Amino acid sequence: MAQTTPNHTQTVSGWAAHDPSGKITPYTFKRRENGINDVTIEILYCGICHTDIHHVKNDWGITMYPVVPGHEITGLITKVGSNVTKFKVGDRVGVGCLAASCLDCEFCKDEQENYCDQIQFTYNGIFWDGSITYGGYSKMLVADHRYVVHIPENLPMDATAPLLCAGITVFCPLKDNNMLESPGKKMGVIGLGGLGHVAVKFGKAFGHHVTVISTSPSKEKEAKERLGADDFIVSTNVKQMQAGKRSLDFILDTVSAKHSLGPYLELLKVKGTLVIVGAPDKPMDLPSFPLIFGKRVVKGSMTGSMKETQEMIDVCGKYNITCDIETVMPDEINDALDRLAKNDVKYRFVINIAGKSSSL
Numbered sequence: 001m002a003q004t005t006p007n008h009t010q011t012v013s014g015w016a017a018h019d020p021s022g023k024i025t026p027y028t029f030k031r032r033e034n035g036i037n038d039v040t041i042e043i044l045y046c047g048i049c050h051t052d053i054h055h056v057k058n059d060w061g062i063t064m065y066p067v068v069p070g071h072e073i074t075g076l077i078t079k080v081g082s083n084v085t086k087f088k089v090g091d092r093v094g095v096g097c098l099a100a101s102c103l104d105c106e107f108c109k110d111e112q113e114n115y116c117d118q119i120q121f122t123y124n125g126i127f128w129d130g131s132i133t134y135g136g137y138s139k140m141l142v143a144d145h146r147y148v149v150h151i152p153e154n155l156p157m158d159a160t161a162p163l164l165c166a167g168i169t170v171f172c173p174l175k176d177n178n179m180l181e182s183p184g185k186k187m188g189v190i191g192l193g194g195l196g197h198v199a200v201k202f203g204k205a206f207g208h209h210v211t212v213i214s215t216s217p218s219k220e221k222e223a224k225e226r227l228g229a230d231d232f233i234v235s236t237n238v239k240q241m242q243a244g245k246r247s248l249d250f251i252l253d254t255v256s257a258k259h260s261l262g263p264y265l266e267l268l269k270v271k272g273t274l275v276i277v278g279a280p281d282k283p284m285d286l287p288s289f290p291l292i293f294g295k296r297v298v299k300g301s302m303t304g305s306m307k308e309t310q311e312m313i314d315v316c317g318k319y320n321i322t323c324d325i326e327t328v329m330p331d332e333i334n335d336a337l338d339r340l341a342k343n344d345v346k347y348r349f350v351i352n353i354a355g356k357s358s359s360l
């Protein structure tokens with residue numbers, strides 16, 4: 001595999017990690033010319049996702065250095081290819097995790113390309129031309145238009161960026177489990193971080209009773225007063241967990257640290273569903289009794305298709321849902337990554353790539 005191919009003629013300024021120390025430094029590299037199916041995007045903002053930490057440090061053993069992270073990208077279209085009709089120069093757009101898929105398998109044909117087994121990601125992936133993909137910690141991106149979405153005019157470009165990963169990750173399980181158009185359900189959200197806080201906002205927007213389940217009692221006030229959660233359970237408090245037994249229809253588990261699913265399954269009603277979207281790198285305990293005695297379901301979900309991503313962004317436009325963010329400049333990326341590793345952020349860092357207004 002090559003880092004570039006001969007059509008990589010455009011010089012781009014970005015920021016990359018070069019080894020498992022994970023330290024980010026300025027990095028100049030090449031992107032491909034704008035092809036007939038491509039759009040070129042001037043990047044305004046890029047969110048910092050937990051996945052970025054794993055990649056820069058090669059935690060999963062799959063990193064191809066140098067790695068330019070970033071898959072929560074917002075920006076403005078500066079060029080469109082001759083086959084592109086959906087976008088024009090000046091459009092406000094977003095790019096998430098997906099850069100390419102086979103376009104031919106059952107999942108690609110059924111608009112579920114996020115489950116294509118040849119899926120390639122926005123960074124640390126291999127594009128169709130054989131080049132390694134570089135992400136949004138950079139000034140400019142060339143993307144195939146099929147993996148780009150429109151951003152509604154009322155949404156700010158900075159606080160919208162993390163929706164392209166965190167937002168779609170929690171939106172899809174809600175959609176899949178009929179939580180969009182059936183208000184009044186009892187919904188639980190485990191973990192109140194980048195994913196969890198958006199899940200609470202969606203849950204409230206869709207008319208559900210939302211319970212946040214967290215190890216940190218200190219988050220109760222914030223969950224209820226700022227995010228609008230109805231209830232709060234401290235997961236280490238046995239009494240509270242007992243009192244919550246068989247109370248929830250649906251739980252979204254956003255925790256990426258290893259934990260046992262048993263106590264959380266007990267919170268579900270009979271036939272309730274728990275969806276895992278956090279990604280602990282060690283197997284989680286899944287005891288059989290809470291499954292069997294409550295006919296409960298445990299399943300996973302990974303990001304969303306492009307069609308679902310556009311739907312999610314449009315829903316966010318309708319309900320004015322964005323992420324709560326802390327904006328950093330590119331020379332503060334290393335500090336931000338260190339703080340994110342300690343969960344010291346409410347709730348997502350977003351890099352101000354272009355140094356321009358968020359209302360563009």
Ligand SMILES: [Zn+2]
Pocket residue numbers: 049050051071165166
């Ligand atoms: Zn992500």
Ligand SMILES: [Zn+2]
Pocket residue numbers: 101102103104105106107108109113116117118
């Ligand atoms: Zn496919």
